[in-house]
Amino acid sequence: MTTGGSEAGPAYEVLIERGKIREFATAMQSESPAYEGESAVIPPTFLTTAARWAPAGARADTGFERARLLHGEQEFVFHGPPPRAGQRLWATERIVDRSEKSGRRGGLMRLAVVLTEFRDDDGTLVAEARSTLIERAKPTEQPS
Amino acid sequence: MSAPVTGVEVGSAGPERAFGPLTTQMFVRYSGASGDLNPMHYDDVFARKAGYPSVFSQGMHQAALLATFATDWLGAENVRRFHVRFREQVWPGDVLTCSGVVAAIQESAEGRLATVDLTCTRQDGSVAISGSADFLVG
Numbered sequence: 001m002t003t004g005g006s007e008a009g010p011a012y013e014v015l016i017e018r019g020k021i022r023e024f025a026t027a028m029q030s031e032s033p034a035y036e037g038e039s040a041v042i043p044p045t046f047l048t049t050a051a052r053w054a055p056a057g058a059r060a061d062t063g064f065e066r067a068r069l070l071h072g073e074q075e076f077v078f079h080g081p082p083p084r085a086g087q088r089l090w091a092t093e094r095i096v097d098r099s100e101k102s103g104r105r106g107g108l109m110r111l112a113v114v115l116t117e118f119r120d121d122d123g124t125l126v127a128e129a130r131s132t133l134i135e136r137a138k139p140t141e142q143p144s
Numbered sequence: 145m146s147a148p149v150t151g152v153e154v155g156s157a158g159p160e161r162a163f164g165p166l167t168t169q170m171f172v173r174y175s176g177a178s179g180d181l182n183p184m185h186y187d188d189v190f191a192r193k194a195g196y197p198s199v200f201s202q203g204m205h206q207a208a209l210l211a212t213f214a215t216d217w218l219g220a221e222n223v224r225r226f227h228v229r230f231r232e233q234v235w236p237g238d239v240l241t242c243s244g245v246v247a248a249i250q251e252s253a254e255g256r257l258a259t260v261d262l263t264c265t266r267q268d269g270s271v272a273i274s275g276s277a278d279f280l281v282g
Contacts, residue, residue, distance in 0.1 A: 020177075027170075027177035028208035029163060034146065034220035044211040044226035044277070048204055052179040071203050075227040080254070082223060 005113075008094040012058045014050045014118065016042060018085035024049065040085040044076055047118065047129050050091050060093040062112040064135035072111070073132040079125055089118040089126060096130075103137025110135040146219045150282035152258050156246045158217035163209045164239035166201060171236075174205040203230035206240065206273045210264045213242035218279040224257065225278040232272045239267045249281070256281050 018038065024046050025035035034041050051059065083089060097113040116129040171185045180202060183190040191199045207228040215223060234240065241264070248259040262275035 024177045024208070027174040027205070028212045029170075030212040030216070032212075032216060032220055034215065041220045043208065043220065044215065044223050045204060045207050045228075049177070049179055071230055073227065073229045074204065074207060075225065077225050078223060080224075081221055 005095040005097060005115075006060060008092040008117075009058045009060060010055075011090040011092045011119075012054050014047075014053045014089045014091050016083050016085055016087045016089065020049060021046065021085055038085065042082050042084070044082070045074070047076060047116070047127060048074075050089075050116070050118070050129075053091070054093075058091075058093065060095050060114045060116075062095065062114065062133055062135070064110065064112070064133060068136040068138070070134040070136060071131065072134045073130075075128075075130040077128045077130075079127065083118070083126060087120070089120060092117050092119075105137065105139070107137030107139070109137045146221060148222050148255065148280045148282040149218050152218070152246055152249070152256075152281040154246050154249055158213065158244045158260075160241055160243045161213045161216070162239055162241050165237050166234065166240070168199055168236050171199060171201050171205060174202055174208065178202070178204060178208075180204065198236060200236075201234040201238075203228075203273065206230075206234055206264050207275070209240060210242050210262050210273055210275055214244060214260065214262060214277055214279070217244065218258070218260070218281065222280040223277060224252075224254075224280065226275070227277065228262075228273050228275040230273060232266060232270045234266065234272050238272075240272060241265045241267075244277075247276075252280075254280055 021040045093116045096115045099111045101109045103109045114131045118127040244260045244262045247261045258281045264273040
């Protein structure tokens with residue numbers, strides 16, 4: 001079963017910072033000069049850090065139980081060259097798809113796709129992040 | 145600014161890259177860099193209480209290593225899409241091998257766009273992450 005998504009949350013500011021890019025590149029064991037200097041470009045998965053800029057209430061809430069939460073898939077799309085250090089983006093999050101499946105050991109597994117859009121000051125869509133989140137089925141109770 | 149890589153055709157493979165043996169320090173470094181401070185990835189006591197043998201790596205950490213491989217090969221400025229599917233857990237001591245091969249090439253508004261299949265494999269051959277990405281090529 002697939003159902004619709006949610007309204008977009010309020011846009012929040014995301015500043016692309018040179019030092020954060022450098023820190024992220026170190027964690028990804030990269031020595032690429034592309035991630036260094038004044039006009040450092042962001043690594044492909046860097047926008048995962050953008051959530052730290054979100055004020056309370058701006059993030060999409062799946063309602064899934066944290067202990068049963070899994071990250072299934074992640075995608076980043078860039079509509080042109082990826083953003084660089086010094087750029088300011090505006091992020092909005094919303095749930096674009098929800099579905100349910102029977103768990104392998106019974107019970108119901110829930111899935112949600114959260115889309116984050118990143119726009120520049122002019123409103124042009126620069127990048128998108130798409131997260132597929134899974135809430136595992138509750139263990140079925142054994143008859144006693 | 146690096147120009148798109150030339151000589152890329154369907155079937156072209158990037159130079160494989162191994163990462164590891166992975167350490168908890170690497171997981172901690174990724175936690176700090178990403179801002180994902182889930183203790184499951186650096187607090188052994190917490191992970192054992194949850195029923196795991198030890199801490200394990202973040203899926204997005206492996207995705208970042210796969211991104212290092214892919215952008216070293218085809219250029220960080222040239223990426224237009226990067227997709228990963230998380231499959232197997234990754235543990236301290238694991239050695240990951242990242243590889244990729246061009247699956248398709250098409251024309252886009254910006255020029256030739258290569259779709260590459262990406263794989264991040266554990267030392268026992270199991271696939272930790274499979275992925276797919278689009279890069280502009282020359």
